[in-house]
Amino acid sequence: MDLHRPFRILSALPLLAALLAACDLLDPNVDASLKPQARPTPPVAAAPVVARPTSEKSASLRSYFAQVEQAQLSQGLLRQDGGGADTPFTADVLARNFERIAFFNEYDGSFGGAGGSSPLNRWASPVRMEVLFGDSILPSQRRADTTAVRDYARRLGRVTGHPVTMGSRPNFIVVVAGEDDRAEMLAKAAARVPGISQRSLASVREMPRDTYCLVAAYATGANPNVYTAALAVVRAENPDLLRLSCIHEELAQGMGLSNDSPDARPSIFNDDDEFALLTRHDELLLKMLYDDRLQPGMSAAEAAPITRIIARELTGGPL
Template sequence: MRVFSTPRARPPARSNAEIARDFLDLTMRMESGRYLPYFTRFEGPITVAVRGTPSPTLTTDLGRLIYRLRTEAGLDITQTSNPDASIIVNATTRKAIQKVLPQAACFVAPNVSTLAEYRLARRTKLTSWSAMRERKKITIFVPTDVSPQETRDCLHEELSQALGPLNDLYRLADSIYNDDNLHTVLTGFDMLILKTIYAPELHSGMNRRQVANRLPEILARLNPAGQRPPGKLQPYTPKEWRENMITALAPGANMGQRLRAAETALQIAKARNLTDVRMGYNWYAIGLLTERSDPERSFVAFQNAYQYYQANSGTDIHKAQVASRIGSYALRNGNPSMALKYIEPSISAAIKGENAALLSALMLLRSEALMRNGMATDARAARVDSLGWARYGFGSERELKQRLRVLTGFSPL
């Protein structure tokens, strides 16, 4: 099994004025849109302890994540065996998590330590983020009976939420704090947000205006490259667009309802001029929803998604996800050269984004395309190289074969 070593996070490219707006929306609002009365964080050193049945890769990946938080975000955070740690990582099973929250892969909750405690305290003031004035005890629940990458992705998303942002913003191209889930590990922007949250100028209990007044000075110090005039501010995400996208991509509705929701969202995006990553994601969703029923329409949707992502900066991982779908379509339709045109530039993006599942799929699609172009030696090398990443990204070669069969209509193994 292959794993990533050196982090490749890039610093944010936006101005500090834009980042300040993002910061306030991430830290002072909930995903529901409700404003939080108080800014909250841990005060003093932060400790992290693991309970339950952690897998070997969870232990390794948690250590890497804590190291990154210390070195990139400057946090005073350490792992401990003390049961009274600030943050508990409760390693459990997917089934146990979904007994409590059926749609959740993993989640985070304040002031509880176990799923049983959460079940009793759910919807009470004890587990209310808006009732907090300071963070003191938070638990993240992550599954360990899934692929190593799924466990790692949960660690990054939920541990960072325990430390800071409670909101996700669809407009962010360079952040894990986006419900599109295309970034799977903390980015340079995310580390800057966390570093700002724990800046000495801020403290728990401040209101939105007090935080906003201090942000220009903090960001000027932490991100001097961002001291420039802001670009055009992206519009806020309309509530109705967000609700339709949730319907489109959630498994609850039937396929017809999901596709209609995606189409309605697209109409809203066009009317509101959401020409950023949100438009790309909307087209990507339509491509996914029509991939089996109408491959030609799906292909056009994926091409549209790719074009919108290409027109926006910081979208390499987004383009790579779409490229895997376009490459698959090209192979199904006997065009290996077209597949390589999209796949080959995307491999480096998957490496930089530390997405082993995507990387192994791209490598195997590349192997199939090379084989069809008569380059058998290169094809075999690409196939062998992909399998180590597949074990981390998918958990097993069997799971990889099943995913690829769905993606391509054949198994290139």
């Protein structure tokens, strides 16, 4: 009998009697090892990731940000072309924009007010990023966001010449969470990276309605101008392009370009939202920031003669 063919049990007791009778007919000289062996217990499948239902507040924000994105696109904002013939800039403009973006802070320590002038800040150790997701994020969105952060980390590393990767022992956490799970994920981020300030966590738990995302960088080592940790927060309620725009701006600002300027163009470091994604102009700012001729702790005045030379080298202008 082929035991692999499907069959139906018509009567349990008669079948058992027949099997017992068959046992009496077995040759005792047959090797017992030829008998069918018991199959191992199959592993228990992991429970699928299921997004937690969102609150009414989160759903309202999702609708609001979708309207914001649509309104900006209808006005020709959130450009993804990196600039072009309509956005020329010279070496002097690049140097000026670098000074305003790298030597000033966008906010004070509480994210509540405008920041002031600042020495040059950047990383010295390799940057290792990790993305933490709130329970409200669907698996498909997690995959898309992880890919976006990984690809952008590679780009930041390539542009700056500084190691930027996704890996173990993270020092730069990217939290993607909504209104319902942001506090929980911020606590997890603080547990993952030493040096993240509880004071700053208290500030970002309650993000203003018009804030899509933000970043905080920390210098907890011997040099107060060398970053040792960073935390970026991206609202889960953002639609696709605003979400990607947040990744581009906040991660670049977390590298040390901490301010925005209304005169920077073509640039994501401008609150007018004309550009959604990192531009060629912005790549040059990052190159300048990690040029070996500049050092953490330099003031704008100390760096100015050097940044003018670097800007001319990068743009091909006369020295």
